[in-house]
Amino acid sequence: MMNNRQLAEAFTLIADLSEIKGENIYKTLAYRKAADSLLNLGREASEYWKEGKLNDIPGVGKAIAEKIDELLTTGKLEFLERLKKEVPPGLVEWLPIPGLGPKRAALIWKTLNITTFAELEAAARAGKLRDLPGMGAKSEAAIVEGIESLSRRTVRIPLGRAYPIAQALIAEFKKVKGVVDAQPGGSLRRMRDTVGDLDILVASKDPAAVMDMFVKLPRIHRVLGKGPTKSSIEFNDGLRVQLWVHPPQEFGTALVYATGSKEHNIRLREMALAKDLSLSDHSFKNILDGSEIFCATEEEVYETLGLPWIPPELREDRGEIQAAKANKLPKLIQRKDIKADLQMHSTWSDGKLSMLEMARLAAKRGMKVIAFTDHSVSLGVTGGLSMEKHKKQAAEIRKIQKQLGDSILVLHASEVEIKADGTLDYPDDFLASLDLVLASLHTSLRQPREKVTQRVINAIRNPHVDIIGHPTGRLIPGREGADLDMEAVLNAAAETGVAMEINAHPARLDLNDLHARRAKELGIPIAINTDAHSEEDLDMLPYGVATARRAWLEPKDVINTWTPKKLLDWLKKRGR
Ligand code: DGT
Ligand code: CA
Ligand code: ZN
Numbered sequence: 001m002m003n004n005r006q007l008a009e010a011f012t013l014i015a016d017l018s019e020i021k022g023e024n025i026y027k028t029l030a031y032r033k034a035a036d037s038l039l040n041l042g043r044e045a046s047e048y049w050k051e052g053k054l055n056d057i058p059g060v061g062k063a064i065a066e067k068i069d070e071l072l073t074t075g076k077l078e079f080l081e082r083l084k085k086e087v088p089p090g091l092v093e094w095l096p097i098p099g100l101g102p103k104r105a106a107l108i109w110k111t112l113n114i115t116t117f118a119e120l121e122a123a124a125r126a127g128k129l130r131d132l133p134g135m136g137a138k139s140e141a142a143i144v145e146g147i148e149s150l151s152r153r154t155v156r157i158p159l160g161r162a163y164p165i166a167q168a169l170i171a172e173f174k175k176v177k178g179v180v181d182a183q184p185g186g187s188l189r190r191m192r193d194t195v196g197d198l199d200i201l202v203a204s205k206d207p208a209a210v211m212d213m214f215v216k217l218p219r220i221h222r223v224l225g226k227g228p229t230k231s232s233i234e235f236n237d238g239l240r241v242q243l244w245v246h247p248p249q250e251f252g253t254a255l256v257y258a259t260g261s262k263e264h265n266i267r268l269r270e271m272a273l274a275k276d277l278s279l280s281d282h283s284f285k286n287i288l289d290g291s292e293i294f295c296a297t298e299e300e301v302y303e304t305l306g307l308p309w310i311p312p313e314l315r316e317d318r319g320e321i322q323a324a325k326a327n328k329l330p331k332l333i334q335r336k337d338i339k340a341d342l343q344m345h346s347t348w349s350d351g352k353l354s355m356l357e358m359a360r361l362a363a364k365r366g367m368k369v370i371a372f373t374d375h376s377v378s379l380g381v382t383g384g385l386s387m388e389k390h391k392k393q394a395a396e397i398r399k400i401q402k403q404l405g406d407s408i409l410v411l412h413a414s415e416v417e418i419k420a421d422g423t424l425d426y427p428d429d430f431l432a433s434l435d436l437v438l439a440s441l442h443t444s445l446r447q448p449r450e451k452v453t454q455r456v457i458n459a460i461r462n463p464h465v466d467i468i469g470h471p472t473g474r475l476i477p478g479r480e481g482a483d484l485d486m487e488a489v490l491n492a493a494a495e496t497g498v499a500m501e502i503n504a505h506p507a508r509l510d511l512n513d514l515h516a517r518r519a520k521e522l523g524i525p526i527a528i529n530t531d532a533h534s535e536e537d538l539d540m541l542p543y544g545v546a547t548a549r550r551a552w553l554e555p556k557d558v559i560n561t562w563t564p565k566k567l568l569d570w571l572k573k574r575g576r
Helices: 004-021 025-039 045-050 062-074 078-086 089-094 102-112 117-125 137-152 159-174 207-214 248-259 262-273 298-304 320-325 355-364 387-404 428-433 449-461 486-496 513-521 541-550 564-573
Strands: 179-185 198-204 220-226 230-235 240-246 277-279 284-286 340-344 369-372 409-417 436-440 499-503 526-529
Touching (some): 004 025, 004 102, 045 062, 089 102, 089 117, 102 117, 159 179, 159 207, 198 248, 207 230, 248 262, 248 298, 340 355, 340 436, 355 369, 355 387, 449 486, 486 513, 513 526, 513 541, 526 541
Parallel strands (some): 198 240, 340 369, 369 409, 409 436
Antiparallel strands (some): 220 230, 277 284
16 A cells, blocks of 8 residues: 555646646646655545545545546546656656756756656767757756756754754854844744755844855855855755845844744745735835835734744644644643653663663753663674663662662663564563663564564553554664554554654654644554664653654653653553
8 A cells, every 4th residue: 555655746747747748837836746645644644544534635636636636546547647758758857957847847858858867967968958959058058057056965864963053054044244043944944854945034133244254164065056145055064054135124024934834834824914914034025005014023023914933843734733723732842841761772782881870971961761672682693682681680670779779760671673474572470570661663674564563563452562663673874664553553542542753863854744633633642752772862852852742642642751760650550
């Protein structure tokens, strides 16, 4: 059964091929909208399909519903197969090249009879594009340049890499004369798990000074554009940064605009228009009399629209505007609410520090409870623990607990492997003897959907499992998680009351925002854990909190906000 990502890929391909074919733009937009909507759907489209409710999916009308139906029934789509015969699918790879749209792609393909990326690159370098109608040496050079920059650029940048770089840049900008404020914008400020580029906003009375400093930063490969209020650069490693500079009195509108998301902004502009106001990055302009309202802060922007301020993590047009109107925005969880960290590793398996060192570092960061979840026996590469070794670890924990006193409570836990056959790594009576059990997948992630889903459900149904760690096993960037039927997994968790983890490490952020939000809807307790293997890892907690905020989670939804007593009571109720 195709999942949402595969369905979305099919519709994106249809849109790309149709554009090259020269189809009407409104048609192709409808396919893109459907693809977008599928990617942002909290549940699998196949669930809607089984209920006969495909039309409930935003952006899915009759024609698209029929196509989804065919894809889910047969795994193929006759319409797309025909399209692929008319337009070679390889051409789609040309579309991201700056300076080469669908029209030019079609022209090059038809006149030179080439269809692959490599052939295009060779033709451009050999000077074969300049003589085509409507082109010239300049546009040919732009295409060569575009191909080069594309091959340098990694697709999307993990938030964990982008965020520290942005903070360092912001610190630099704040040193420039005339600068009053500097903030992240775009997906960076909304804390998406990956970002396409870094957007940074600066409030300054002297924009030119900031722009000049920006385009002269070290390690710049090239300046993509330089203007009075907006410039962008590309660093040698392919990372792109867009800088927006505005006078302090309009910083609010500028920040709202540049934070996005685009979809959220569109909704705000609609609301403004209903009040005869046109909202831009500079101001609200009254369309009747031309007068302007300037907003120095975001609060003023939202207030002008009759809304409370909306936290950036919610600005995805996923119901936040309706919630704001009704004064029902969630009271989002914050870093300071977290008092427990229920997955971390020590030198007993693959961690870098001793349990005592980790406990002290965690206490220093405000933790009242931690759980050592050293790996289980079958995960040999990580020094997984035998049951014999666990006895020694238990004794060691009793010893360090005395040294630590009541500064922090240390739980003896395990990150028990959910094995390829769906069984757990230790017998039940042993699991029952631990303070807490977290079960995770690390191996055979590529099993077919039914099988890998069943493995996780088995673990959820085991009465001795308390938390499912990093449920899909994805790694950012580069490794897709297991093809889980998340709806089935979450339904099982809702039945048994097992907690689902948001792993805070920026390479994981697993559950993701959408799945975590669905988990909340189903009343499933959520854990946010660092999975720390070192001191630095303990500081990754804010990424997990950000993902939780993107999932609309409040402190009450997250077990790590509980007092030690409440946490122990919960574990006791679970049979411990
Ligand atoms: P990214 O970089 O792909 O992770 O995503 P964003 O959300 O950072 O988007 P980006 O970098 O293309 O643009 C930054 C912000 O600029 C975006 O969040 C909202 C605003 N923006 C960009 N394009 C448009 C547009 O066409 N309309 C409106 N209203 N806003 C836009
Ligand atoms: Ca961006
Ligand atoms: Zn793990």
